[in-house]
Amino acid sequence: MESNAKMREAAKTIDALVTPSMLLDREKLQRNIHRLADHARKLGVVLRPHMKTAKSVDVARQTFPDGPGPITVSTIAEAEYFAGHGFRDMTYAVGMSPASAVRAMELCRRTGADLKLLLDTVAQADALADVRKATGVVPSVFIELDCDDHRGGLKPDDPTLVEVADKVVAAGANLVGVLAHAGESYGLSTPDALVKAAENERSATVRAAQILRAHGHACPIVSLGSTPTAHFAENLEGVTELRAGVYMFFDLVQSGVGVCAIDDIAISVLATVIGAKPEKGWVLVDAGWMALSRDRGTANQRVDQGYGVVCDESGRVLDDVVVAQASQEHGILAIRSGSGKSMPELPVGTRIRILPNHACAMAAQHDFYSVVNGESPEIEARWERIRGW
């Protein structure tokens, strides 16, 4: 026998995979990608997909069949990786520190990439002069906006907005625009509320751009997005680009929000049954939180999906079977409490698939995707992921 690593690489069908192992359904991936690309096209905005979920150039290529396009990244390691694969137009959508800004600009100098930075304080803007001096590169900068009290960013009417813009220019950097992320939309669950959140994100972002323009800043890029608001936006007047990441794979949280159906979820973890406690209605599998992540994003939604929804080996949902508990390498399957169903027969050695609460978190626990299609056991491709910072 080969080592595990060689076995995984050699697997032609999912039954040859060492479990737990991540699967990616190509057709669902493409359906999800086309859905948002079509929506962005209709709304007249550029789509700048966020690569924090997929972290794979093979997935990125599905979104850009004609060659590298504009992307968003969550780490400078991602930017390095995508620059190495020919991507040039990138936004690092995490607030800069002086050290990360220097690393980003060195990357631009080394690779010819245009990696845009994000900031929301006068101190960060002031630091840009030193960043430019240290690297010889003129930083391109977004000002981060806060449209829903989610995290960082400035409110459009905060006088600091214009002050930061002036300081960016004074530091010799290039102010490319404003950027918002309606992160609170993940907590919503009705179409009305989502449409309103999308319009709120739009109006706050456009308003900030107008204020900056009134103060002499051109503000060419008006960027916003989150997977829920991106799909529910009905009008993006004044906006130039849309960002979203988890939409490529979707997950149970997005299904709970109402952005996708469970059948749209493109990634899962293949696992093997390793035991049972019939008196408790438990079946034990070899996928615990190491394979599924500790994410419990559905815990506060209307339907709590535990650590994930359980499907049979070919991907058909087993009604009301969820991963009720997880330790490091053990998952405990049980019937969702309150459903009157009983546990299906799942003898030791049976294989199942588990759909994730949160695709970004589950995918991060794995180093590669085995690409499958529908119920076929065939592995069409093996796509690597990157990680780290």
Next chain:
Amino acid sequence: MESNAKMREAAKTIDALVTPSMLLDREKLQRNIHRLADHARKLGVVLRPHMKTAKSVDVARQTFPDGPGPITVSTIAEAEYFAGHGFRDMTYAVGMSPASAVRAMELCRRTGADLKLLLDTVAQADALADVRKATGVVPSVFIELDCDDHRGGLKPDDPTLVEVADKVVAAGANLVGVLAHAGESYGLSTPDALVKAAENERSATVRAAQILRAHGHACPIVSLGSTPTAHFAENLEGVTELRAGVYMFFDLVQSGVGVCAIDDIAISVLATVIGAKPEKGWVLVDAGWMALSRDRGTANQRVDQGYGVVCDESGRVLDDVVVAQASQEHGILAIRSGSGKSMPELPVGTRIRILPNHACAMAAQHDFYSVVNGESPEIEARWERIRGW
């Protein structure tokens, strides 16, 4: 400038690290290792450390300064890795499937390792005949016990125990003993309750061994352990070996249980301040759940530590500052609710350390340890981790 990967490798001091990045305090690690080793010696049992937390041969070498000793592993990938570094006596402490048992025995044949399996059903025992036939290796097998309704395993008085033992022998495999894990002890918080849980784990395990011996099974190894019960066991009569993993690093959950002090926690994540929302009392850092994990193990303890306790760059705890919220690459620091303290000044670019809720989960988010000592910024060594299955 070098690429990020090269920068990380070249870092001689922690201020040269790309953040977020994991630190490991050598002196605390050694103190924790010696504490349990001494306790096991006094109790007259072998210590078989669980490598699921550290996943690093360099850490393993700290526990075995005189050369490879007995270890526990949570994946066959770990077994492969440690076998490659000369470890021979290993227990795979996750219930076997027919496929994982074949892989384990192939590993034994290839490397000369003795990788012991775990099971608790007749079906698994029956499958051993095929495993032996397929690999030409006689499997060594533990029967898993359930001492506290935690997960898998058989109760000592369950008649299936003897049946499974008989089936193991009938399948031509070698029954090496019984194995228990008092996983429910993580939910305790008083010395009395922990002492009782340890004695319960011991008495259940010894009783199972006695029953098996009465039925003609020698049962040479009587194995038990969890970090809380391992430290609170006062008497291990009838037990031959103790297992624990997280004790090497400790974490906030173990501190909440009462097994360690916060000052004993040996790992942390170094992070950088990237913004603030003074009106909300928030400071934003570049360590989110990708660096800290989604583990919220202290949420149900007396003191909820959020996503982690915050220290200054040299490791001194900042009173009542915790990571209150986390998204993928953002952490939000805030004062613990109800403390009357106010947020210390933490300007953009300031570095901090974050102590983990759960060391196993946080460490799994990183590929290496930067080994430091106390408050010194010097990096003494860089130790790699493995991952995957």
